[in-house]
Every structure is written in structure tokens, then in C-alpha cells.
Amino acid sequence: MASSLPRSVCLLSIGRTSIRQRPIMPLKARISQGALPARGYAVKALESYQENKTSDPDGVLREDDPDDILFTKKFGLRSLELNRPKKLNSLNGSMARKLVLRLKELSKSDLAQVVVIKGAGRAFCAGGDVVALADWNAKGEPVLSDDYFALEYKLDHLLATYNKPLIAYQDGITMGGGVGLSIHAPFRIATENTVFAMPETTIGFFPEVGATFFLPRMDGELGTYLALTSEQLRGVDVFYHGIATHYIHSSTLPTLSERLSELRFKDYATPNERFAIIASTIAEYDSGLPSTRPAITGAIRQAIDHCFSASTPLEILSQLEKTREATADESIKAWADKTIATIRERSPIGVAVTLRALRLGKSWNIAQAFRNELEISRVFMRHGDFTEGVNARLVQRSKTRPNWSPNTLEGVKADDVDAFFAGIDRDTLTFYTSGEGTKYTEYPHAWLGLPTDQEIEVRLLEGKSGSEIVAEFMKQKNGKVGVREKVEEVVERLRPAKG
Template identity: 55%
Template sequence: MPLTAKILDPRVAPRAQVRLHSTPQTPSLSLANLVWLTGTPAQMSTGVKRSIKPLAGDEPEDVLFNSSYGLRTIELNRPKKLNSLNASMIRKIAPRLVEWEKSDLANVVVMKGAGDRALCAGGDVKALSDLNKTGEEGSKESTDYFALEYKLDHYIATYRKPYIAFMDGITMGGGVGLSIHAPFRIATERTVFAMPETTIGFFPDVGASFFLPRMPGAVGTYLALTSERLTGANVFYSGVATHYLHSTSLPKLESRLAELRFRDFDDMKKRLEIIEMTIEEYATGLPPLDREPILIAGELRNAIDRCFNQPTVNGIIEALQNETGATKEWADKTLATLQKRSPTAVHVAHKQMQVAREWSIMETFRKEHQIAAHFMRHPDFVEGVDKQLSKERQTPQWKPASLQDIQPGDNVADPFFEAGADAQPLKLLVDRNYHAYPHSYVGVPSELDVRDAVLKATRSRKQIVEDFVQKKKGRQGIKTIVEEVLARKTYETADGVAVWIDESA
């Protein structure tokens, strides 16, 4: 029998109890956000209005589920295919999440991938491409797949139990949808993050419309258009991940999470604070900056903002062509990259990054479903998937063929944002909504957080850094992230006061 004791660990007490086993086993203050933060599972019904159920022909063990005391784990189990997501897996995951959300015994949910290569490398786009080749009915089936996937992603984004994603290994496309909206997103030395959709004639989906435009400056637009990869600690530095642990620490963290018990009256905010401290117990340090420096920083970050904060794709190209000095090599490489992407997808993704920052989380998935339906009928998707995934890695023949073939007045992106005459809004599993992540305070400080701290009081850079480190209880990496923002966006007066550089003045 397991023993039960009140927790004595000063890093967690007095907010929880821990079960000792004999064997191992700052958000927006909208009404929706306040309900999410202050409600406890006992006070909240799931509110699930629609269901997803497994079908008779689904693969038997493509997802594994496990329970260990208060911990529930979902393990994507297609390691030979880098745990790529398909409809069979979605139909298993969704009802299990609903079941756990209702259960008072389930405290924490972990999403992870089998093997050591990937959480999930994306959706099974080859199957979708093959469907599209069969004609209109096949395109409709592909669109239905995205409806299924987006329903799951929205449910995860609004889930009312603590949810942790182990972004260990490749985390791309569909894998991003399973992780990016989680309160806790743990990167490791093996993490490879990207939204590679423009390489296959598609657009950054799975809720990227919500996450990417809210990244600082033009970083989200840069990642969306170029499909640039972030690896290891840089997934953390960019804010894509909330924590960085060595992959060998993940099993120990799982065991520790299974021990956590919350008091009935602990609201979601309190529970996330406990988990945040628990994860940090297993932090073993970030790689030295001389070995793994911050990628999107300094002059490169300034160049990204200069070039990708343009109102048109042609403006981005012109800005890249005008880069000189230390960032010219990067600009030339980025220009070459953009020329390889689907021109239609680049234009759609650019408009997406401009308009989606105003979308709520519900609007995000409904609009993305609409855009996906258009792409399933566009030739670039089949062309991109078939050529990019072929053994020879042939060059896709896009339509239009190049960015130069799209003139300023062509408006190739506009039809993708228009609903068809018979289109119906995607019916999500729950009617939960917000305009800002209610759990964003558990992540790393954003550039806006640092700016507000500079403008709020007269202090030195050192004092501002110390305040953030103290607020985050000494969490690893916080000092480095805040120092980078301050070095790039502020100057110090003769009196040592940090002043924010107003680039709009």
C-alpha cells in the first residue's frame, strides 16, 4: 500500500500533498481566462457537446495510454514513421482526454512520443495527397481529416487539466498542434521544431495562426514563411518551449508528476505553479552559449524584424535584397529559401500572419479549417507532398511557378480566406474561447514583458534582470533571455537607467 504524507519539500509546500510510493511507478483578464484560471476540476463540467469515437478499422496500438496514480500519459506509438499523426490516433486520443478531464483521479496529462527520434513529425500528408488525387470526394475526405485534427487541437488548447508536452525529438506540423497550446512545453537537446508547411504547398495550421503572430516582432512571420527550424535550447530561448530539460530527465519527471496531489480547492493557476516548480527540479542546466548560442538574437533578430515586418511579400523580398553588412549572407540564404517554397503558400501564410493575430482560439481553428479546404483543392499540395517526400527529393513544379510570377494586384491569397457558399463553420468539441493564452505566465518572459518592466520604473538593466529571475524563482535561462532583449532593445543613460528604444519615433 502506498503511504500518504503531507509534503515537506519547501519548493512545493504547502500547495499540494505528495504520495510516497513503495515502488517507483500573465494572462489576459478576459472572462474566459478567469474561468480557466480560477476554476477547479470539481467545479467545472467538461462542456463537451460533440464526441469523437474510434472506428472498427483503426490501428490497434498506434497510441498507448498509461495511468500511474495521478498521472495520465499519451504515447504516440508509430516510431518508424516518426509518430506521424493519423485519424486513427486522433479518434483514440480525444475520448481519452474527455474521460480524464471528468475524472477527479487524473491530476496531470503528459503527451509524448515513442522512441527517441520524435514527439510527432507531422500529419500523414502522403495519405491526404493520395486522397486528393481521386478527385472532389477525396479532397472532401482530406478536409474532414483536418476537421478531426483541429477539433482535438482546440480541445487541448482549452483543456481544463494540467497538460504537459514532451517535445523530445522532431516536433513539426501535427506534432506542434499537440504541444504548442499546452501550458507546459518541454524541449530537450533532441528537439527539432518547425512549421514546414510552405515546403509542401500548404500553410502553417494546427493553431499556428494563434501562436505565431503573437511571437515577438516578426519572428512568427519569419518561421511561417521560411519553415526555418529551431533546435535544442533555441526552442526554449524563442519561447516556443516553456522549459528545457535533458532527455534523460523525462522519465524521472514523469515519476515525480505521478506523486503530485492537489487540494480540492486549488484552482488551475495554483496547480500550474506547483507543476512549474516540479519541472524545474529536474533542470540540469542549458548548453553553454559559446557552444549553442541564441539563434534569433542581436543583429539577426533586428534584420528579421526589418525584413519580415513588411505589408507585402514583395516588400519582404525587397527588404532582404537591401540587407547589407553582417546580415547580408543570412538575407541571401533566406531569399533562396523563399524561392523554393510554394509561392501560393508563402502569400497565404503572410496574409495569415497579418490577420490572424485578431482571431480568438475558436476562430483560429474554424478559419484554418476553411483555408485547409481550399488547399486540398489546390494543385500545390499534391505536387509538394509527392516531390518533397519522394526518394529523389525532386523539385516541385508550383502553380504559379515562382514568387516573381505573382504580381501585386493578383491577390492569390484572398480566396483562401473566403468561405464557400455551402461552407459550414467547424463544429468544435467544446465552446471554449479566449483571445490570449490563459497560462502564458508559466512560460519565459516575452519581449513585451521586458518592455513593460523597463517602462514601468526607473531601473538599471541589472535590476530588471534580477527582478525577472526572482519572479521566476531562479529558473534556468530567464537571466539569459532577459539580458538578450535588454541588450537589443534598450540603452543605459549616464546614470545607469535602462531606456527602451522607441523605433517608431
């Protein structure tokens, strides 16, 4: 990825034009000089939030555009369209509030059978309004950023635990906060226009919106790789790697919506029975896949799983250097060099905190993930790297590396990282839905996507042939497009390692 974030794929809204500049003091220095209490920066930040939070945290963004979310209905279909195309549908508080209110209404409606969330223009949603957040932080008002994140994560949790069939059209740029609005839906449709990324370490932040839940559950170490490098997945690769559950051409989405509006479910149908009907309906619009393999495959994919399984960022860099030295393959050498340079370009504290959060997130349930991300986000809002990164990348559009603090991965100390996790495991976020079903540790609708690497590997270890595994999953997935290609790619990649 280029050293500066491209205009077309930033995190984003860049509607604000400036951020008040203030000298940025390193976190550890602020603690030592008494600006922050030595007993725990994150704990104090939490107490400050609880004492000073607004009386209406869900109304933190005062501006309100009545048309930033468009609502339409036809028969049993209800559509929610993000409508800020000039800002690539970047999510703000006004949009989040409207989505929450409408989703809560629809959850109680007997007439609403299927809910679709989509974006206007060339983006689904390119992220959150991080420039506004950085502006508040620079003005000494990080509590407003805290309130924004609380609202966003409550919305994302509502989507992740929704009681109606929910479909996200990931048609176009789907990054950061836009991933949070789509990744937790049972049905996620990618098209040839889809561009996925979690670019938070580029701006001195960490992947959240439930990323600590979904990234560690991706195949192998792909989630770790995408999080630390901000690498993009495009088109059908978003489907192959499980970010999407289906892939169809964008031109068929309007017709699919018409077809979905005609669906009727029996009153006694179970959620899985309803999901199966929707899956078969989407399958009617399959037009084949543009490639039989993802772009990340073979030796590079093996190198990702090997290098990014390390415990610390410096160990990952060491593994990348060893991989570069051990291979004669020039493409692997070039990939390793690029990846090392990319990680070195990112916020060191952002990279270190991200890796810790992903490792811990493997054991978090969906509710814990959002609650813990909120605590970590609060610390970032009071750390200089976030304001520095947003100002450099999204406001000034600088092509030079931001002035991170600390400025190298070698300079990141364990205490620096620990400070971001001092406030986790607190029950400080009240969701719109509750109960044991809202605290799952694996997506209950994961069966709608392609088989995972792990599921395929189990069959290989049982001694089954590639054709046998293909046949088994084709039957299990009702002939789903992409199953054959996914199984064959995994078998090709893993069988040599199994002897």
C-alpha cells in the same frame, strides 16, 4: 534550409509510395474555364463539403492500429504516448480519434491529476499523414482531407482548452501536426533532442494546427520568419523563443514522470495553484542551459524583425535585399542571401497565403483560428500546389524545385490569395468544449514561460537597468532557469535602439 526536405525531418508520413498523377491546372485558369465557379472558389468548396461530407467525419481514416496510442496510468498521472516510431509518430485519424476519446474520459476523472502527452522513439510527432491527404485529393476525394483536418483541429482545440494540467514532452522531432499536439499545452518541455519547424510552405501548404494563433504571438517577427522559411529551432532555442516553457535533459523525463505521478492537489486548489505546483516540480529537474544565448540573436534577430514586418512577400524580399546591400557584415549578407533563396524556393501561393493568415491571426481568438484554418485548408486541398509539393518532396524526394502554380511570387495576384479567405469567419466547426473560456485571445497559461521581448522592452522604456529587470522577473518567475539569460539577451539587443 536545404532545397529538399530531409528524410529525418519531413512533415510526414511517407508510408504511401505513390500519388496518382493528374495535370495541375492553375486555380485562376480553372475558374475561368468553368471548372470552378467565378463567384468564389472557397465558398463553392465549402458548399461541396457540406453536401458530400461523410456521415462519420471522425472516422475518415478507416485503418486502425490498436497500439498506435499507448495509455498508461500511475497514481495521479495519465500518459498518452504516440506509438508509430517508424513513421516518426506522424498523426493519422486512428491516433486522433483515440486521443480525443481518452482525453474526454480523463477530463471527467477525479483520479487523473496530471496528463502527459509524449512520443515513442526519436520523435514527439513529425506531422500529419500528408501523403495520404494528397493521394485522396489526386483521386478526386478532397472531402476526406477536409474531414481529417476537422478532426485534427477539434483535437487541437480540446488540448488548447483542456480542464486538466497538460504537459507535452517535446523530446525529438516536433513539426507540423506535432506542434499542434504540444504548443497549446500549458507545459511544454524541450530537451537537447528537440527539433521544431513548421515546414508547410515547402509542400505547397500553410502553417495551421493553431499556427495562425501562436506564430503571430511569438516575439517580434520570429513567427513570420519561421513560417515563411520553414527554418528549424533546436534544443534550448525552442525554450528561449517560447515554443517550450521549460528545458531539461531527456534522461530526466522518466524520473520527472514518476515525480509527477506523486502529486496531489487540494480539492479547492485553483488551476493556477495547481500549475504553480507542477512548475516547481519540473524546476527540480533543471540542470542548467547549454548556452546563454539563442542561435538567432543580435544583428540577425534585428534584421528578422525589420524585414519580416513588411506587408507582402515581395516587400519582405525587398527589405532583405536592402539589408544585404546596406551591411558590411558578411554573416548578415550570407543570411540575407540564404533567406531570399529559401523564400523563392517555397510555394509562392503558400507563402502569400501564409503571410495573410498570420497578419489576420493576430486578432483571431483560439476558436476562430481553428475554424478559419479549416476553411483555408479546404481550398488548399483543391489547389494543385499541395499535391505537387507532397509528391515532389515526400514521395519522389526530388531535389529540384516543384512546379508551383503560379511559379513565382510576382505571379501571385491578389485575387488568388483572396480565394483562400472567402470562406473564413464561418461557424462550421463544432468543438468538444465550448464557452467563453474556450475563445481566449492570449494563452491563459503564458505566465509559465519566459518573459516576452515586449514585457522586457516595457521595462527598458521605463528607464530600468538590465540588472533591475533581471531582478524583477527572477522574483516574478520564482527564480526560473533561463529568465536571466533571456532578459540579458533582449537588453543587449534592444538597448542600443533605445539610445
